[in-house]
Amino acid sequence: MADTRLRRFEWAPVRGVWRRELALFRRYWTSTSFAATVEPTIYLLAFGFGFGSLLGHIAGYRYVDFVGTGIVATAALFTSAFPGMFNTYIRRIYQHSYDAVLATPVDVHELVAGEASWIAVKGGLFSCVPLLVALVFGLPPAAGMFAVPVFTVLTAIGFALFGVWMSTVVPSINSFDYVITGVLTPIFLVAGTFFPVDGLPGWARTAAHFNPLYHCVELVRHAAFGFRPLTDLGHVGALALFATLMWVLAVRGMRRRLID
Amino acid sequence: MADLPAITLRDVVKRYRDKDGSHITAVDGLTLDVPAGVCFGLLGPNGAGKSTTMRMLTAQSRADEGAITVLGHPIPAESKEARAVMGVVPQTDNLDEELTVRQNLEVFAHLYRVPRAGRRGAVDRALEIAQLTDRPGTRVVNLSGGMRRRLLVARGLVHSPRLVLLDEPTVGLDPQVRADLWGLIAALRDEGTTVLMSTHYIEEAERLADGCALMSGGRIVAQGTPGDLIAHHAGGSVEEHHGPPDRLAEIEALVRRAGLPTRRTGPTVSVLRAEHIPPSLADALGNGDRVVRRAANLEDVFVVLTGENVG
Numbered sequence: 001m002a003d004t005r006l007r008r009f010e011w012a013p014v015r016g017v018w019r020r021e022l023a024l025f026r027r028y029w030t031s032t033s034f035a036a037t038v039e040p041t042i043y044l045l046a047f048g049f050g051f052g053s054l055l056g057h058i059a060g061y062r063y064v065d066f067v068g069t070g071i072v073a074t075a076a077l078f079t080s081a082f083p084g085m086f087n088t089y090i091r092r093i094y095q096h097s098y099d100a101v102l103a104t105p106v107d108v109h110e111l112v113a114g115e116a117s118w119i120a121v122k123g124g125l126f127s128c129v130p131l132l133v134a135l136v137f138g139l140p141p142a143a144g145m146f147a148v149p150v151f152t153v154l155t156a157i158g159f160a161l162f163g164v165w166m167s168t169v170v171p172s173i174n175s176f177d178y179v180i181t182g183v184l185t186p187i188f189l190v191a192g193t194f195f196p197v198d199g200l201p202g203w204a205r206t207a208a209h210f211n212p213l214y215h216c217v218e219l220v221r222h223a224a225f226g227f228r229p230l231t232d233l234g235h236v237g238a239l240a241l242f243a244t245l246m247w248v249l250a251v252r253g254m255r256r257r258l259i260d
Numbered sequence: 261m262a263d264l265p266a267i268t269l270r271d272v273v274k275r276y277r278d279k280d281g282s283h284i285t286a287v288d289g290l291t292l293d294v295p296a297g298v299c300f301g302l303l304g305p306n307g308a309g310k311s312t313t314m315r316m317l318t319a320q321s322r323a324d325e326g327a328i329t330v331l332g333h334p335i336p337a338e339s340k341e342a343r344a345v346m347g348v349v350p351q352t353d354n355l356d357e358e359l360t361v362r363q364n365l366e367v368f369a370h371l372y373r374v375p376r377a378g379r380r381g382a383v384d385r386a387l388e389i390a391q392l393t394d395r396p397g398t399r400v401v402n403l404s405g406g407m408r409r410r411l412l413v414a415r416g417l418v419h420s421p422r423l424v425l426l427d428e429p430t431v432g433l434d435p436q437v438r439a440d441l442w443g444l445i446a447a448l449r450d451e452g453t454t455v456l457m458s459t460h461y462i463e464e465a466e467r468l469a470d471g472c473a474l475m476s477g478g479r480i481v482a483q484g485t486p487g488d489l490i491a492h493h494a495g496g497s498v499e500e501h502h503g504p505p506d507r508l509a510e511i512e513a514l515v516r517r518a519g520l521p522t523r524r525t526g527p528t529v530s531v532l533r534a535e536h537i538p539p540s541l542a543d544a545l546g547n548g549d550r551v552v553r554r555a556a557n558l559e560d561v562f563v564v565l566t567g568e569n570v571g
Contacts, residue, residue, distance in 0.1 A: 005341065012371065012373050016370035095354060096352050097354055097356060103343065103350070104343055104371040104372050105341070106371055258320070
């Protein structure tokens with residue numbers, strides 16, 4: 001092959017990573033789809049109808065609709081942060097896959113782009129399934145819902161990169177417990193998914209604004225019940241900022257761990 | 261271009277920080293030229309700096325001092341271009357176990373930028389190299405150790421590289437698989453591919469390498485063709501004496517007094533340059549059942565130069 005000058009960022013590595021993931025996905029898509037569909041259904045039944053029978057309406061919405069839209073964001077968090085953390089850690093430490101990839105014309109930032117983009121697109125699209133389930137449970141359809149995949153993928157990019165970054169920070173795979181309990185659980189709960197943040201104490205309301213998931217919850221809810229253009233632009237900006245920050249930290253962390 | 265070395269290292273130093281904060285010098289002022297189109301062996305025991313040197317050539321490890329070029333590309337500035345035209349076969353098996361044989365090769369054909377039109381042909385050729393044409397759909401987890409190693413080699417060759425780095429290619433393999441791989445490496449060199457191979461198997465280097473460098477403590481202690489190195493440092497033949505410790509100590513003293521190098525390995529003293537043993541010394545040493553004469557090898561050279569065993 002003739003020597004050619006390669007660009008700093010190329011798509012070939014991303015396609016290579018996707019090729020691998022698609023090959024695996026063809027084998028696992030049934031179980032992934034099962035989990036993505038059944039889990040939100042259970043949540044909706046338990047919270048929507050369980051709590052819903054006690055609460056009726058909350059923040060002006062039927063509780064089942066409130067939760068149905070909230071679960072979309074929750075799914076975007078979990079379907080991206082967990083693979084970002086565990087898959088990346090396992091491939092780096094146990095399988096040495098990244099050593100093999102970095103011996104080819106692939107740089108660390110391209111590897112991170114390939115891994116995170118796959119997780120984000122897969123996780124972002126699967127996290128729209130709860131919305132379909134909520135529609136079955138009576139959520140009124142709206143044209144804005146077509147924008148939901150954009151919001152969930154954007155959210156998932158940030159959390160996938162967060163997971164990749166965390167995989168370079170933890171000293172062992174067991175240390176992910178700290179991340180799950182200490183970071184992901186508060187993010188998941190204080191985001192307006194199961195209850196509105198307006199009812200929280202002032203400090204918690206302020207904290208919620210720094211929670212990327214809160215911005216995703218708001219966007220999904222507005223997509224279903226009506227956009228508020230300026231506010232929603234702010235939410236998109238917050239998610240983009242989160243993803244950018246996580247990109248810098250994930251690439252820096254992976255470079256530190258993979259290149260000595 | 262053909263006259264330029266495939267790899268040059270000039271005064272390369274690599275230090276690692278230990279857990280207690282002190283520095284370990286893994287590669288200590290390494291200067292080496294690997295000519296294009298040859299099979300070159302990097303020999304030395306574990307910890308000699310061979311793998312670190314290999315990693316520096318792919319820029320996965322960054323030199324603290326010195327200059328490196330690979331196929332004319334300065335490293336790390338143009339390492340991506342260099343990696344596009346070299347193949348790497350690591351010591352650690354890092355095949356994707358969840359994928360099939362063919363899928364493993366396809367992923368790397370993408371990563372190595374094999375053009376779409378040639379990808380299928382490249383993968384088929386790599387399957388032939390791996391001798392796995394009848395198992396393209398088998399998942400790697402179900403392959404034997406020898407098959408996995410052949411696939412690992414074929415994966416590094418999927419883009420027909422001009423240079424191949426083989427890090428301990430046959431470590432832990434049974435003799436048949438090792439012989440297969442030696443045939444493959446010899447064929448690559450015959451086709452004009454430059455091969456840099458690190459090994460601590462002396463026989464491997466003697467059979468395959470056109471030239472070799474002996475490494476110890478991050479430095480090159482000798483360099484040349486295996487034949488020249490043996491002739492220069494260990495002579496033509498070696499006489500091995502087996503016996504109790506007292507007798508061995510006596511033999512060592514006698515031989516050193518005669519000015520010949522010796523080597524002690526367990527219950528054996530080897531007298532190097534045995535063809536120069538004078539008749540008087542030969543009489544004193546005796547020639548009973550416990551004496552064996554053999555040709556000198558690179559292991560002898562290594563022990564003479566460093567006092568360490570390679571294997």
